[in-house]
Amino acid sequence: MxxxxxxxxxxxxxxxxxxxxxxxxxxxxxxxxxxxxxxxxxxxxxxxxxxxxxxxxxxxxxxxxxxxxxxxxxxxxxxxxxxxxxxxxxxxxxxxxxxxxxxxxxxxxxxxxxxxxxxxxxxxxxxxxxxxxxxxxxxxxxxxxxxxxxxxxxxxxxxxxxxxxxxxxxxxxxxxxxxxxxxxxxxxxxxxxxxxxxxxxxxxxxxxxxxxxxxxxxxxxxxxxxxxxxxxxxxxxxxxxxxxxxxxxxxxxxxxxxxxxxxxxxxxxxxxxxxxxxxxxxxxxxxxxxxxxxxxxxxxxxxxxxxxxxHWVEGSIRCRNFEPRYAFYAKQATGSCLSPASPAALWREICRIGNNGDFFALNTLWWLRRTADWLFGGPSFRRRRRDPEALRMGDVVDAWRVIALRPERKLDLLLEMKLPGSGVLEFEILTREDKSEVKATAYFHPAGVWGLLYWYPLIPFHQWAFTAMTREIARRAE
The missing domain is CATH 3.40.50.720 (NAD(P)-binding Rossmann-like Domain)
Structure with missing residues (x-):
């Protein structure tokens, strides 16, 4: 009808x-x-x-x-x-x-x-x-x-x-x-x-x-x-x-x-x-x-x-690991970079995330974080990518899983590490006149006070890391 x-x-x-x-x-x-x-x-x-x-x-x-x-x-x-x-x-x-x-x-x-x-x-x-x-x-x-x-x-x-x-x-x-x-x-x-x-x-x-x-x-x-x-x-x-x-x-x-x-x-x-x-x-x-x-x-x-x-939206129960106790509103940290590279070139580099432990920047620090996850029984180091160059829905990228993918526009990775809360790492490509902007944003839904205590000390690192990551993505794409 x-x-x-x-x-x-x-x-x-x-x-x-x-x-x-x-x-x-x-x-x-x-x-x-x-x-x-x-x-x-x-x-x-x-x-x-x-x-x-x-x-x-x-x-x-x-x-x-x-x-x-x-x-x-x-x-x-x-x-x-x-x-x-x-x-x-x-x-x-x-x-x-x-x-x-x-x-x-x-x-x-x-x-x-x-x-x-x-x-x-x-x-x-x-x-x-x-x-x-x-x-x-x-x-x-x-x-x-x-x-x-x-x-x-x-x-x-x-x-x-x-x-x-x-x-x-x-x-x-x-x-x-x-x-x-x-x-x-x-x-x-x-x-x-x-x-x-x-x-x-x-x-x-x-x-x-x-x-x-x-x-x-x-x-x-x-x-x-x-x-x-x-x-x-x-x-x-x-x-x-x-x-x-x-x-x-x-x-x-x-x-x-x-x-x-x-x-x-x-x-x-x-x-x-x-x-x-x-x-x-x-x-x-x-x-x-x-x-x-x-x-x-x-x-x-x-x-x-x-x-x-x-994909990630505020309050999504999926992005909170289907756990209502996790905070509805996400804490956020963002880094971005303008580049003359085309969206296609930027997307190609973004899709290579995690290959052989390469996260574009600060790989030693990423290795330490993944090691801590592995020691606590998390999935880091235990899983390999299906394809080193391309991603599709549901693909595993070390301790992340692809939950949203719009080619040359947006990639959302659900974090599956052991941590007091749930998180999503989102890459987005935006058109800015004659340039492209690549953004990396972490959305974290803390699980109670332990989640907040986990998040606050990492704020400076996240902003530094995501800015460095987007700059390296842009450099490689150019």
Whole structure:
């Protein structure tokens, strides 16, 4: 059975590479919507391998890029919000919203749906204030706007959920900031997606703002206790009053894998109780809501059942050795080099990685690392390549295995060494005007505090090693 669509019933998800966008796109597609996913980087969207979804690129700060992606759009979801630091990020958010609002009016979009945040009384968070002001800017145009405001979302990849999961998995005793006792009405990701997908079909929701929340109001400490019981961990929480939001973000950077910019924005919104009045939304869209325990269990199960892209993406359970205890967000280290060599020449050299113990640079150090792996029973030195010149999916390269391969573009190698976590080594070739850029990036998903202690001392080595490797690849290709 196929679903026929007219040219003017496209549903646009603007900001589709973000957390909500990356879940909303397939959710809408499975409900029969004709979806156009848009972000600044089209390649990131294509890497998600969504079936039946059109992927495009645009930047809300570049008005000329917007009309084309809004063509034939009936409903547009606006999911853009900056997590950047700096004093001007708020103004950039407002300018982006104004550009999008005006472009939507020009091409005749019927409805804009905006996902905002629950606003506490007297908010001090500049990020929450910016999200509120973004909604006001969108409402200042000719296209009716429906805004849904949500607080903490429980689902795999949600910043708040992943912070709590890392804390529970990494620290049996937590010396925590006071914000762990702030109140919040967390909502399950599937419930929020249902609200977002359904509200566009209701004419009475045009021009309205709704709070979205789950059925319980709990502190973050209470949610972590529930999570710890579900995953079989015992934790003790000891709050201290002296950790400022800035210090808290540094603390989270040390003990979790959530990126520091996301952690800082998250903490800014945790200093106060956040409550919701969701009666009007529940009356409009009466669905059974998940309580917190159900939300956590479903999030963990959804992660186990997720579609597995044939390459590294943030949170991929395959790249975490199918181990939910490993951090969702990866620690990263990158090296790169520009070269006049062609992509074909660079690709030929990349595919020779590991031949006779040759990893392009610092081979003595690589030998020492492989020796340590061998001594602990790992696969280093025990396996040979199928072909010294060519690679294909599933090939073994010493302690790595090929999990993604796009000739002259990208190679992903899953690390199978003995280590406290899981890792992927990715080589990528990008076109830069008249040159090619070759990049080498390590993605490491630490297993608890031991994984973090393993990673941090190696950061200088990784950046040095990957820069040296890419330079040698470029030299050989030239």
């Amino acid at each position: 196929t679903t026929e669509h007219s040219l003017s019933d496209v549903t646009l998800v603007f900001g589709a590479s973000g957390y909500i966008g990356s879940h909303l796109v397939p959710f809408l597609a499975t409900r029969g919507k004709r979806v156009r996913a848009v972000s600044r980087n089209r390649a990131v969207l294509e890497g998600r391998e969504w079936q039946g979804v059109e992927c495009a690129s645009a930047d809300a700060l570049e008005p000329a890029s917007l009309d084309a992606v809004l063509e034939n759009v009936d409903t547009a979801y606006y999911l853009v919000h900056s997590m950047a630091a700096g004093s001007d990020f708020g103004q950039l958010d407002l300018q982006a919203a104004a550009n999008f609002r005006d472009a939507a009016a020009r091409v005749g979009v019927r409805r804009i749906v905006y996902l905002g945040g629950l606003i506490p009384e007297n908010p001090e968070s500049v990020h929450l204030q910016s999200r509120y002001e973004t909604g006001e800017v969108l409402r200042g145009g000719d296209v009716p706007v429906t805004e849904i405001r949500a607080g903490m979302i429980i689902g795999p990849g949600s910043a708040a959920f992943e912070v709590m999961r890392d804390l529970v998995n990494n620290l049996p005793i937590m010396i925590t900031p006071r914000w762990v006792f702030s109140l919040s009405p967390p909502i399950a990701l599937p419930d929020l997606l249902t609200y977002l997908a359904t509200v566009t079909d209701l004419p009475e929701a045009a021009g309205k703002t709704y709070d979205a929340a789950g059925p319980e109001v709990l502190t973050y400490a209470e949610i972590m206790q529930k999570l710890s019981r579900i995953v079989g961990r015992r934790i003790r929480i000891i709050p201290v009053p002296v950790l400022t939001p800035k210090l808290s973000s540094y603390w989270l950077r040390l003990v979790t894998s959530v990126p520091v910019n996301i952690a800082r924005a998250l903490i800014d919104g945790l200093k106060h109780d956040v409550l919701a009045d969701d009666a009007s939304l529940r009356e409009l869209i009466p669905i059974p809501l998940h309580d917190v325990e159900q939300s956590i269990r479903e999030a963990l199960e959804a992660e186990r059942q997720q579609d597995i892209p044939a």
